[in-house]
Amino acid sequence: MIESIVRATLLGVQSGMILALIAAGLTLIFGMLDVINFAHGALYMLGAYFGSVIAAELGSFWLALLIAPLLVGVVGIAIEVFSLRPLYGRNPLYHILLTFGFAIMIQGAVVQIWGGQARQIAQPALLTGTLSLGVVDYPVYRLFVLAISTALIGGVWLAIDRSNLGIIMRASAHDTEMVDALGIDVSKVFTGVFVFGAVLAGLAGVLLGASRSVNPGMGMGIIIEAFVIVVIGGLGSFRGAVFAALLIGLVTSYGALIAPTLTDLALFGLMAIVLMVKPNGLFGATEAA
């Protein structure tokens, strides 16, 4: 029993950190660009598919981890520059329709190119096997995912909190026109944020693709969880997204232990309660930090 609880906790934190990578992009894009990016799950899926192709062709997980997210970033640039940019400032419904369209297109393209069967990314030989943590044996690869995603989230947190870029980002989220008037090219900041979100999602795709299956339904599955996280954490709040992701990760993994069929209910119940008590989410939606 203790083993199960320890494992569920480890799993919860690990999937929480990965979800945070995805939700961070989603919430930052909303915070700065005012765009609800429905294609974010599709970008995550693309990361996994690019990763599985690169890992199979070049035979290296590490190259896949490096190159696949960058390719997803390139797709992100294309989406932002050619389709989102002309629509800034319009009714948010345009963005929703557009990004939802992209989600369907990307999913359709994936099925056309790679078929409906599940794929996998081979784990690097260095990280196979299990490690004894006293009470439980835990797969080394999953510990690696836990470590790298935590480090990335920590890095992003510091960057937003401390760096010049982070200050510009927060400022443009707060008042775009003023930042523009101060001589900073806001459109570049927008592109940067969107691409950064896409790269994080792609990275999450590669990391999870090696411990789960890579399939055409994975994007639609994860985007729902990511939205729940963003809403609970507070739209636009990075800090909120990280805390909410951890919360959702733990709820999901404990839920699977106690009542697997009720996990979804718990997820949405939690969201409903948070919205009733704090309509702006746990960390408010007024500023991004």
Add this chain to the structure above:
Amino acid sequence: MVRRLMSGGSTSDRDQRIERGDRDQSAMSRRGYLRTGAAVGTAAAIGGCLGGSGESGDALTVGYALPFTGTYAMLGESIVNGFEMYLEQNGGEIDGREVETVQRDTEANTNRGIDVTRELLIEEQADVIVGPVSSAVAIAIMDTIESEGSAIWLNANAGDYRVTQEGCLDYHFRTSFNDWQTSAPLAEWVYENVADNVCLAYADYAFGQNSKNFFGEAFEEAGGEIVAEVGAPLGTDDYSTYLSQIESSGADAVFSFFAGSDAVGYVSAFSDYGLDEEMTQTGSGFLLSEDTLPAQGEAALGMYSLLHYTPTQESERNRTFVENYRGAYDSTANVYACQGYDSAQAFAAAVEETGSAEPDELSGALSGMAIDSPRGSFRFNEQTHEAVQNMYVREVVESDGEQPVENQVVETIESVEGPTWDCDLS
């Protein structure tokens, strides 16, 4: 605004989970629907020009009610490939009559399934319905097949036993398998060769529940003990929690039912956690089949599963089939292609024997008929119209072929007669 959107998101999630029950993809279905709508219009127009068929002497019409979009698309395509390979080999004719084929996409969706079956029967005047893939669709179209009563139904994949138990239709013939066949016969083999206690792990939907129940009953009957049951929702992303329940059951072996991407995620995690060193993995054949093994790779080594067809099966008949299939489609044959091919063989044999396409006559001819299949010869049970066939226990071994691993038949359970579920058509 935003909050309303979020609640919209939750609804579509629920829809998606439900559709996952059919192993479908929600996002595909709208587009697929439009596309099929257009195809229906065109095909109906063409059908009008060609006029009705079905009378003796005219062309024969084969109606494919199969998924061609979504997660199941590969299965639908393989079944069509198998069927058309047979037609190709026989000059596109059966009993001297030309054969026309009409494809309709069920999208593995029950409502679409009923619509396309009706279209195939009424507008296209199909003489035979080949399909579907999803069991939910099969159960949904039983009424249509029965009330129209105009065509024979060759069930080329949907394995739910309830089609026989609840339907027990005179026109229904299973050219594939049922869920009892892919689970229960393995129980005795596991008891004798692997372990006397098992944990049952299954995808928590109708087919998974049926499979684990059938295996469980047979295993206890053989004298074994079921120590635990672990059900995971269909489409589970991460199996860690379920695996720790399986591990803590302390069983020596596990019988699992998972398919498609679930099977990939489950088997990979099973090996990640090192469970393959503690217990023996056994399961229904879909756990370790040609569509999942390339992704599962070495994680699947040493696992056992039960199915009625394996492309690596050692027999002259199968080697020829696999070679021909590779020649025609440049890919390895799979169980679905074999089921499609056998559907064509069964239809052709019945038409040739009776010289007619009347469903009553075809049904009479097919009942008890033996088919020389690549899987080994099988016959249709007179009472249930189920395939009485050999079931093969396979082990995943290293391969020197293009894929790292493949199934190898380790034991043949001959001519498995299943329960009749109180269905008697004889």
